[in-house]
Amino acid sequence: MLLIECPHCGPRDENEFHYGGQAGIAYPTGEVTDAEWAAYVFLRDNPKGWFRERWFHVHGCRTWFAAERHTVTHEIRTLP
Template structure:
């Protein structure tokens, strides 16, 4: 089981958390085309390697945070608050 270091509560077991999908998605302008809106609503990246994801500490503080995690090894590379930019990860 993964141990996730909540930026608000500290290290907790993975089963206390819920993944909310891809992070840093920008909502399009109100006057966007149907294709742009459909892309925003339904298409997400599915990388092999590092992925920026939103996570919620569901059975703890209830707050959201971002995590960069390898989709291959499940290694957690970075955890940061929702308002912080994605950190640069050195290979």
């Protein structure tokens, strides 16, 4: 079980949150090819170490926020 620090509600169980994927991905602008669109939708980093993610506090303040999760230890730290 993960304990996620919501910036508004404090530490909460992971069951209160919805994972929103990798943070910081820019939406494509203008015309894009099918291959470029597929890369935007499906291809994400898979690092060993700290990874920026988006989380939504579904069963709390209903706020999206960014956090970093260590992909080996699952330690989570909230970003400002």
